[in-house]
Structures are given as structure tokens and as C-alpha cells.
Amino acid sequence: MSVPYVISLYIPFTFGSCVAAEQIILLVLQKIILKSDFEMRALLQLPTAILFGVFCDVALSLYSSISFSEYYQRFFSLCLGICILAVGLSFQFIANISVAAPDGFMLALAHRFKSSYSRVKVSVDWLFVAVSVGISFMFFKELHGVREGTLISALSVGTAVGIARPWVHKYLTRWMAAYSSGEGELRETNEG
Template sequence: MYTSRLIKSYSLFMLSLIVMGLGISLVTLAYLGTTPITSPPFTASFSVPISFGMLTMLMNFIFVLIQIILLGKEFKREQYLQLLVGPVLGAAIDGWSLIISLYLTENYLVKLGMVILGCIIIALSTIIQLKANVVNNPAEGIVKAIAYKTNKEFGDIKLYFDITLVIIALIISFVTLGEIQGVREGTIISAIIIGPMIRKFQQVFL
């Protein structure tokens, strides 16, 4: 019984990463900016010969490493499974991006629709992760670790963390391209609506 429940939980978690990859790809390939969390790897992908998905994987590895450094012995053994998130999410982003890129349009309203649909899907994927209730997503785990070590509220740290990532993305863009790429109105839209969507879906599904 315990084993089957564990298999179901981790299967749900893996499903959530594939769904999240779809949401991130929709937001990103609208080319109106990407989500705050993925803005550094997306801007970096314009100037290095590595895919957006693989750069996202590397960023997730860095998030796990920072958690290990911050928490030390308090970093729970099962949380090392966060290292699986990067490859699965990265492959999902690259896979979905290949499919979505076949249907791109220059229609601005359609692009906005892609951003909003992508945000809805990202929020739903987060609900699936919460339902699975296994390891942290690295982006969530690092915020939890910082909040724990600084004795601050998770929501406050999440806001500062997202802003920091956007600033890093802007710096990468200016240094490598000499202009702003990858941070636009879609970044602001996703930063504003994903959180409230998650809270609303929690009331409905959890």
C-alpha cells in the first residue's frame, strides 16, 4: 500500500513537471517575455549555444546547491531528489517548445492569450505538485530555505527572489546583447497572475 502510494505521488510529481514545461513554453514562445523564474536562462539562451530547457536545468541544479549550502545538515536526504526536476523540466520545455514553434503567430492578441493560457497551466501544474506532496520544486525549495534561515515570510522572500531573478536577466541581456531581451509585459503579467491563480485553484482542488 505504501509503495503504490509513493509511486502514485512521484508519478503525479513527474506529470506536474511535464505540464509545467508546457506552461513555461507557451509563455516564453509568445515572445512577450517569460516568467520571472525562467528569465535568467531564457535571456542567456540568446547568446550561448545551449537550449533554454538545458539552461533551466542548470539553474535548477544551482538552486539545489544553494539549498544544500544554506541548510547544511538540515537539508533532508529525500530533497536530493530535487536533482531530478532539472532534467525532466528542461526536457519538457525543449520538447514542448519544438511543438509550439510550429504554430507561432505574429498576432499580438493571440500572443497575449498564449501568455495567459501558459500562466493557467503553470498554476495548475503547481497544484498537481502540491497534490503529489513529495519533494520541493528547486525554485520553491530555495525560497523556503532562504525564508527559514532569515526567519522571514515565504511570500515576502518569493517576491524579492523573483525581482532578483528579473534583475539578473536584465543584466545578462545588457551585457551579452546590449539591449533588453526576454523581459517584457509577459513577465509582468505572469508575476502578477500566477500566484492568485494558484490560491484560487487551491480552494477548488485541494
Template structure:
């Protein structure tokens, strides 16, 4: 029963994260960092965002294997299953949000703020159920293990910013302009890592009661 609750809450966390992505897309201020690279790739190759998310997340899994080598736990291959679920959730959230926007620049900022909170909440939930990390967080943890003196949320900020930087390069290289990445993406890259510890403090006690 506890395992079922953990799986359920994990999927709830992914759903929060998916709606965070949808809010960032509709804000027109740039996609959240966790999906900025898949979003740019989806624009380049004209494929659904969900499929591109799965493709990029598989790359993150490969990076984990390279870093961890013999220490890599093969149970982490189940990340592929949850990545696929998240890909479907992302397309579902985009469908639910459809053309919803809040007019004016302040409205766009508000939508991006909601996106940042939803992303941080989603990550806090699915990390705290201690089931399996999503590929980007798994890769971040693998990198974090190489730098034990640096806190995880600081490593996450670096990884998020690096993902955004790659997205910017690809956008200019293949589309000759900046698409899907704007000031909101940068704000999200900086703020999600800062909000995450706050979210975890609030979420952890609840998850401990429900799952452990």
C-alpha cells in the same frame, strides 16, 4: 499505489509548467520568470533551453544547501532528477507549440495569460503532492524559513522578480540589449504568486483524495 499516483501527478504538474513556458516564449512578450534566467543564458551560450534549465536549477539547489546547512534534507537531491525531466518537458513543449502564435498584441497578451495560469497550476500540483519541491520553489521555501512572518507567495514574488532582474543584467551585459524579458515577464512575476493560493485551494482537495 499512492506513491505512484503522487509521482504521476508531480510529472503532470511539471508538464503544465513546461507548456506554460512554451506559451510565454511564443507570446513574444517575454519568458515566464521561472525560466527567464535559463532562457537568457541559453541565448548567450547557444544551448538548448532544457540544458540551461538543469544548470540553473542546480545552482538553486546549491543555494538551498547554503541556507539550510545541517537542516538540509539530502532527499532533496532528487530535485536534480525532476529538474532533468522538466528540462526534457520544456524542450518537448517547445516542439509541440513550434511556431504557434496568436496574431495581434491582444493575442500575445492572451498567450501570456494562458502561460501564467499554466505555471500557477503546475506549481500548485507538484507542491501539493508533497513529493519534493522543484529547485526554485525549494530555494524559495528555504528563504521563506528565514522570514517566518512573510507569506510564501510574497517571498515567491520577490524571488521571481530577482531572477528576472539577473536575466535583464546578463542580457544587457552579454547581448547588449533586452532579450527574452518583456512586460509579460513582469506580469508573470507579479501574478503567478497571486494566483497560486487560488489554484492551491482548488487543487488541494482533489490531490488529497487521490494521493493521501
């Protein structure tokens, strides 16, 4: 989300509006990349993009008073956020539910180029960071909106998903097996 953030620093639109616009563009790009493989259920990403943009603005408003003054606090919250995002994305992919447009775009690239989501995510995130830096220099003639946290996220989120996904899959498989066997026992008790 570094591209919409840098753009929102320059134009008179909110960060959430810029996020929604970016996600709609990425949805269109999915259609172009996948052509006939594009599934109509991906259109669910459109209302999700708009809601996500609204939630971004609401979250910024709610958390604007929270500020970490110490660098280690910022770094810890960044690492925690990366881990939470990786686990959440893993659940989302394993459940095979509609994903957000940026992840759908990366899944489309992974499908088209027969690569893994993790590899594509790291590459595309780095591309987005480069675009953000370029836009920043174009608008401000200096670097705005991109710092080391952006770089760490670009490198880490895709890698963290690659690490978390097998663990989440293993957990869900065990949980579903335990749930299924427990449900079967309950059915036998009720029938007897």
C-alpha cells in the same frame, strides 16, 4: 526561467540545458540556505532538473510552429499559463511531493525567513527578472528575452498561487472526505 532563456540566446547551449544548469545551482543554494534542515529527498530535484531541461527543449521543438500573431492571443495564453501553473503548484505543495528546484529554493527561503511562499516567489521572480535584464545588457548591450510577459509572470505567479492554494486545499479536503466515506460504504457492502 528568464535567466536561462537570456543566457541561451548568447551561449551555444540549448534553453533546456541552461534551465537544467540553473535548477542544479538552485538545488545547491537550497542546501546552503537550509543547512541541517535540508532534507535528502530534495535530491530528487536533480534528476527532475535534467528531465525538465530535456522536456523544455522537446516542447520548444514541438511548439515552434505555433505562433500567436495577435497580441490578445499572447496575453490570453500568458494568463491561462499563469492559472494552470498556480493550480499545479498548489496541488504539488499540498500533496507535499518533491518540487522543482526553483520552487524548492523559494520554499527554502520562505522557511529560513519565516515568510509565505507567495511573497518569496514574487520577490525572487522580480530578482530573476532584474538579473535577466542585467545579463541581457551585459551580453547584447540592449534588452533581449525580457518583455512585458516576463514582468507580468514575475508579479502574477506567486500571487496566483497564494489565491489558488486555499481553493485547491478546500477542493482536495472535500474530495478526500467524499472518497473516504464512499470507500467506507463499499467496504461495509463487501463485508455484509
